[in-house]
Amino acid sequence: MSKPLVIIGAGGHAKVLMDILSRQGRKVIAYAAPEQATYNTMFTQLSWLRRDKEILKYSTDEIQLVNAIGSMPYQLLRSKLFDMFKQHGYEFASIVCESALISPSVKLGEGVQILSRAVINADTTIAANCIINTGTIIEHDCQIGRHNHCAPSATLCGGVTTADFVHVGTGANIIEQLSIGEGSIIGAGTTITQHVEKNTIVYSAKNHLKKRE
Amino acid sequence: MSKPLVIIGAGGHAKVLMDILSRQGRKVIAYAAPEQATYNTMFTQLSWLRRDKEILKYSTDEIQLVNAIGSMPYQLLRSKLFDMFKQHGYEFASIVCESALISPSVKLGEGVQILSRAVINADTTIAANCIINTGTIIEHDCQIGRHNHCAPSATLCGGVTTADFVHVGTGANIIEQLSIGEGSIIGAGTTITQHVEKNTIVYSAKNHLKKRE
Amino acid sequence: MSKPLVIIGAGGHAKVLMDILSRQGRKVIAYAAPEQATYNTMFTQLSWLRRDKEILKYSTDEIQLVNAIGSMPYQLLRSKLFDMFKQHGYEFASIVCESALISPSVKLGEGVQILSRAVINADTTIAANCIINTGTIIEHDCQIGRHNHCAPSATLCGGVTTADFVHVGTGANIIEQLSIGEGSIIGAGTTITQHVEKNTIVYSAKNHLKKRE
Structure with a gap:
């Protein structure tokens, strides 16, 4: 019923989310991150998108996004990504x-x-x-x-x-x-x-x- | 087996208790509060007792009470209600x-x-x-x-x-x-x-x- | 499958561990403590070893140990017991x-x-x-x-x-x-x-x- 997920980020917060998604049996098909996440078997099974913009090759109907950028004080990357992909018509799970x-x-x-x-x-x-x-x-x-x-x-x-x-x-x-x-x-x-x-x-x-x- | 409950209070602490009682399938029949709790569907299905003393119309065998007055520093209402209804012979769940x-x-x-x-x-x-x-x-x-x-x-x-x-x-x-x-x-x-x-x-x-x- | 346990200590931390072990159905056969734990039914059913060294009468294959010495600042008893029984070949559960x-x-x-x-x-x-x-x-x-x-x-x-x-x-x-x-x-x-x-x-x-x- 729920769409396959593409996860943005592959750091600590992403790992915590992947544990939950895995327990819940939700399907994650790709992650977007500047470096390949070779250290973690949770990520090596997924397609790697080197740049966030590669997400745009998926249609907005086809997938849902997961914002796995951790939120630290003084840091706006997480909200900027959310707003940008919303403008492109994507839905966040x-x-x-x-x-x-x-x-x-x-x-x-x-x-x-x-x-x-x-x-x-x-x-x-x-x-x-x-x-x-x-x-x-x-x-x-x-x-x-x-x-x-x-x-x-x-x-x-x-x-x-x-x-x-x-x-x-x-x-x-x-x-x-x-x-x-x-x-x-x-x-x-x-x-x-x-x-x-x-x-x-x-x-x-x-x-x-x-x-x- | 357990008796129907009458809950004293309809504020924040009462709502938290009602969530628990509802999950546990316990029967609440009335609430006592100075104002009618129209904002919350958990309360609108119950009888409204405008004054605590209206609780006395239930026999002490028939019901158990729930003390849903929140406890804040400097505030004794919660303990006073407990002692008063105990003196009348009621039991608190x-x-x-x-x-x-x-x-x-x-x-x-x-x-x-x-x-x-x-x-x-x-x-x-x-x-x-x-x-x-x-x-x-x-x-x-x-x-x-x-x-x-x-x-x-x-x-x-x-x-x-x-x-x-x-x-x-x-x-x-x-x-x-x-x-x-x-x-x-x-x-x-x-x-x-x-x-x-x-x-x-x-x-x-x-x-x-x-x-x- | 798991071996019977001998628990070292009978104070507060030991009681908390015993609650968990009991819920998990794990078999505890003895406790080691300088005083007999008469106050707690969790311990009165176990063999009492008055000195830690009495543990050595069990073979290292036969049991596993539980280190139930609480860990407080400035206190090394817990780590010393661990190291000492490891040197004797015991395994800690x-x-x-x-x-x-x-x-x-x-x-x-x-x-x-x-x-x-x-x-x-x-x-x-x-x-x-x-x-x-x-x-x-x-x-x-x-x-x-x-x-x-x-x-x-x-x-x-x-x-x-x-x-x-x-x-x-x-x-x-x-x-x-x-x-x-x-x-x-x-x-x-x-x-x-x-x-x-x-x-x-x-x-x-x-x-x-x-x-x-």
Whole structure:
């Protein structure tokens, strides 16, 4: 029923997605990456497209795309690829790991990726091209904007709203009812207890080091 | 076998509980809330009780109650309702999400709610009316007092003891063998490495903000 | 097919392991501990070996060992026992909780223990005698050294490398591509954003306390 997939990227995030797709028995036929992924048997069985534009040889009806570019702070490649291929008429597959727990009332935009053990509770909405990474918890009544990345083990409490292009770092926490402005970056391990304006970087106190005796 | 349920509250925590009850095929017949929950199809199929006291029209044999008042710091409504309806002779249902992992040696008090993906390890005891929220981990040999809320992604290491009315915030960590006094609040994202006396609020260092260039 | 097990230790970590072994139907025949574990029915059914050296009465072909000594910072008992019994020719059983999610490309060393709800993603390697504790997430392409303990709810992002004898505390986070030197201790709740040299203790800012009014 579902179309064969072409995956864009062959790095770490791509490998994690391939594990999920493989468990789900979904058919991946090709990957696009500047270097051939010779190190990983998951990729060596696929056709290699050296340039993203080679994807255009597939008709938009024939395949769905998987955006396997990892999303790091300050980096827009992932959203640019999404927008470019949407303009060409392609559809992005949503990937929901079978170990994720998602309320029936949750709404997921196009191309959303929900990885292992994520939990998304009632009446939350996740807009297009988001990564909800391993073990992330998004509570009830949240509104997550487009092109967000909630990194592994992030926790968003009930009623949190994020605009587009927000990065919530690994293990970060956002308490109830707060909003995070467009393009803001919540540092790894940071706990947010106030609204965050757009284009703001929030990070927590420095660590202390000492030598073991 | 189990009695029909009447749920007190219709907010975010109530929705999360209703998702679990619905998956478990448990019968909920009514909800009590000051405003009618018209926004959510989970509630529109139930009888609406405008005031908590309307619950008294059900006999104590006929139903069990679900305490769906969320537990926030400084807020006692949840425990007051529990005590009041206990005095009237009602029983509160325990709710254990099927995705939670609980050692057979764990003891749960009346009305305890264990939400998605919580883990509770060997020889831990959870007293009455606690919420162990999404993704919370409580290790072996812990003693959790009455009316506690362990918010999402909190982690309590082995042998932790909490008194009554303790709030452990989202993503907070408590290391081994510590005790937390009655009525204390562990701030979201805070890591506890020393005993905490009663009625103490513990929070961690402030965040730093900068603008993205 | 698998050999009967003798478990070294009868404390909290041993109880957590016994829960997993019991769910998996694995046969444990004896435990070694200085005091008899009378408090726990999981242990009272087993033969009690008062001293570790009594294990030597079993032939190395006959049994496998389970290292149930918990791993705390500054404590080497766990690794010493492992090395001593390896020198005697014994084999340590690996224990992988059925609720853990582990990529098929992950490689696990001898005696590795993966507890409830841990997630280990593609192309990660975990060396011998590590504990990957409850709810810990280890992302793709990590290299975890021997005798590491990743405490509950720790999160290691993609491409992290740890040397031997590293302790990653409860709820700690390590961001992408970092390396942690031999014998270093990452404090509970600490977020690591830079490489950590060997024998270094890293901890985060102190908490603030105030009294509730």
